[in-house]
Amino acid sequence: MSYMKKYIYKRKFQLLQVIFLLFLSVLLSTPGPYYIKIIMDKVLIEKRIDILFPLICFIIVVAILQVLLSITQSYFSSSFIQKMMIDMREDLYRHIYRLDYMTYIRIPRGEYLTRITNDIEVVGQTCTSVVLNVLINSLTIVIYIGVTMYLNWKLTLIGIITIPFFVITIQLLSRKLHGLSMQLQENKSAILTSLDEDFAGMKHIKLKQGFKERYGVYSLHIKNYAKIFIRVTVWSNFFTCLSSLIALLGPVSILIAGTYLVHQGKITIGSLLAFYGYIGALYQPVSQISIILPQLEVMKASLTRIKEVLLFPVKEYLVEEKDLLNKNSIVFRDVSFITQEGNPLLNCISFRIDQGQTIRLNGASGAGKTTILNLLLGIIRPTTGKIFYGDSDLCTFSTDQIARRFAFVSQDFFLFNGTIMENIIFGLVDVDTEKVYEVCEGCGLHNEIMAFPSQYDTLVGPHGISLSGGQTQRLMIVRALLQYPGVLILDEATSELDLKNESLIFQNLHQNYPDTIIIIVTHKVNHEMKISAEFNLENGRISHMSSTL
Template identity: 25%
Template sequence: MKPSWLFRETLRRFVLPSGKLLLLALGLNTALSVVSTASIAIVEPVLRVLFGHAPAPAPAPPTDFLGRLKATLFETVAAWVFVPSPEATLLRLGGFVFGLFLLKNLLKYASALVGVQLEEGIVKRLRDALVQRLVRLSVDYFAQQRTGELMSVVTNDVAVLNSHLVGAPLTLVREGLQAVLFLGILVLLSWELTLVAVGASLISLVLIRTATRYLRRYGMRMQAAMANYTAILQELLSAIRVVKAFSAESRMADAFARETSSYVRSAVKHQRVLALLPGINELVAIGALILVLVIGGYWVFSGRMQPHELLTFLFCFFALMAPVTAVLHVISQLQRGLVAAERIFRILGQEPSVRSGHRPVAGFRHELRVERLCFAYRPGVPVLEDVSFVLRKGEKLAIVGASGSGKSTLLDLLIRFYDPTEGRILLDGIDIRELRLEEYRALFGIVPQDAPLFNDTVANNIRFGAPEASLEEVIRAARLANAHEFIMELPRGYETLIGDRGVLLSGGQRQRIAIARALVRNPAILLFDEATSSLDTESERLVQQAIDRALEGRSAIIVAHRLSTITGADHILVLDRGRIVEQGTHTELLARNGLYARLWSLQFADTPLPTTHGQLED
């Protein structure tokens, strides 16, 4: 992405929507620049009083434009400030200077308040836009990204963009205008000395152009290292039990330390270049100042220039260094901001691979049909091949098979987390790719193997898929899920906070909350993806009771590893290496003495049996 495009897009999409606040901030900063310049320029009449030059009109009025402009400007100020008594003039000047600095600080305070409202509003808009985009991207995008890196973009990169790019326009306006005003005063005082000073300072431009390449390179490394250590931290905290169980604390801490060391190295190199710029720029400016002092001093000695004019020139030229340094600093810092902007817009430019259709969903009336379905995560490595079946309304369909046979992938396709590479899925004769995605997914209630819960109350976790559900509806769903009794034993019942990912609950309790969450939205089709596979015997019994109760009068697709839980299914599909190798009822499949019968025997018999394809799941 080109830096100019990134800068324009940031302004257009995130800065310009705060148009009124931006105009107010620009106005206040413009006024602040004018008053700041005036607070330095006021030194000219002070020096004139001290050097004894009365505001009498010049004996030979200047004929050139700049000379006439200078005479008009300074004589207007002098006529307002000067009185016959030098002492009274100094007092009046003192009052004027105090008023200028009072106004300057009031403007600085107001511009700071408006500036923080503007910048924080832009940061909020950026983060909201990123999250809005992320939640609408398809599941395959997240499968290819590290969660910590995405978190780093939303937090760290947005903060860097704000401090190095978003605030740049205001700083450039304020300091740039101030520099232009000071430059104008210098030209009025002596365009020849101004030309000498500016010419001597051109070396700074060459320096900046060379430095920006290195600043951008090191800025990219800093942002990448920041994303890496954020990702490691996220993985470490989310899997802290695994880390401790395998005594991997030191290994994970060392990995984090390596990334922070990489960040420090890049930051030091970045700062090495960045810190060099102000020093060299100041030396160049001092060199120009000395050159002006020498040339101007000769002109004072020869009568070509008045002493107070040379001192005013030197004051203003010295004051010019601060805004010029600020502008140069902003330009050098822009490189890191552009790197952050590039990472942000890379996410904002992503499009979901699974797109919503436009046809409304009329509900689940007759059947969900799968026709010759094929799918591969990577080209040439099929996960599902030529899968066809029908789920009729009111039926319970079970899917069994060895690990890696494609059971969970098939569920992901049914709820359109992915689209098939070949074949199609039809809801009452309509290809689901033509249907509105949100309405289609609302037909399903999903209970995964490891049901993620949120750090919220029990009630809010249950009503997550149906925010409008009343407490009565929540309790009804909890009763169906066999969860009401243990919920009422919690310290605050349904208002109890359950901790990050539900860590304050047992595995069986979490699964029953997940079943209640699926039921509260009254889904047309329930999907159970090995909902009891990781539970102990007692928890499995309670969860299985909840599942049996939930299935009454509903359509359902059940992926199971324990075959005893699906013996009552209307139809069972047996998957092996991505293909349906058998299908029928439990009795029919046992009678065929095929793969299903061998899987059944492995679970319920002590005698050795022939090995099947794949490795069975625990």
């Protein structure tokens, strides 16, 4: 619960407003049982009919005030909770974005989705339905005990004698519910992760006739979820019934002791009825707390899962911008990379790429090409050795500094569900529209876009479904070129293009971006690439380097 303190403290004045309104609401409901005493003792027994009409008017006015107060309190409390949830979601989103890639992939995407949506939603709903209810019911208990103590302190002690047993019951059962709640949330994450994988790979599932296998995985997850949900429900109901049974003993004790005092002439019938009303009303919030407190365990489980992500370390890297001016070369010096499992992917490789050179990386699958690209993009860091961009150690660069100098286009392209123009300028600042047209023209894309009815305002659809594979790849290349990168990395980036469009792109690159380092990974051969050198990789080493210069 300590995680919540900073969010509550940030909006402490708004919370104080909510508490004040809750206090007023409880205060207005306090005279309720006392009305019975007045009607019984004054109106019926003493036959003072003259006070009945003012009493009824007073009750009506209080009821109207309670309605207005309830609406106002509902607005302020929901506003407080929603703003707190916005803060939590924004913080979690920013933290996930700042994680380095190797940390990010430690848990499946479905887990992140569950934490940023469902878990925070659980926290918000619990704060609304549980925490505020506990607060208002606690205020009710304190005020009602004060009133009953004023009326008769001996009867009050008899009436509240079962409260300690109630507290002990909560302590004994809450641990069990917390463990089950954690299992429930984890199983829900497993369901979302499975669905995320299925929907992302639906094409492959259909082609491989893998429905039966994937359906089996999904079915197992939802059945496990159902089993845990049933256990949570049964334990919660047991908790509620046991607590309600204990809470019933208080009012019963009052009836027995109060009846005796009435026969002794020590209290009036009206006082007994009012006292029974207060004690009954006192145990109602106690009973409600017993019902809703188990939900706190669900919230604690969600908070634990949120904190798991926030505890992932964020590594900050930064090199002075003044040290990076007019330096555009790459040097690998005895670089090795070994995975956390101890698998060596690169073994002591060294090379240099100078400004304006076009380098092609060759090698079979697993030779180390992707590892080199990931090192350049800052996705991973070398286990040993150094990588220099100009005279600066690339490992000291922040994510933003790398993103401004390195542009990456792969065959695994991704477009957002927006317009063509929105996807082109994604991540770019102050982009000139005419420059967009010019770069699109250089990539042979402008005329095709202008042929669409909405031209650059055409919606690409989910995952770019409205565009062909070749159009999508060229759009990604346009986006990269508008960045004016010092280094352009093309990982099978023209695999969907025909020879004509591919040649047009490489002609454009060499003509308009002569100082850019171009690193290409491709199985295609095109003379317009104008390769400066080729690095042949084998088992994490450079087996051969050839130069065409």
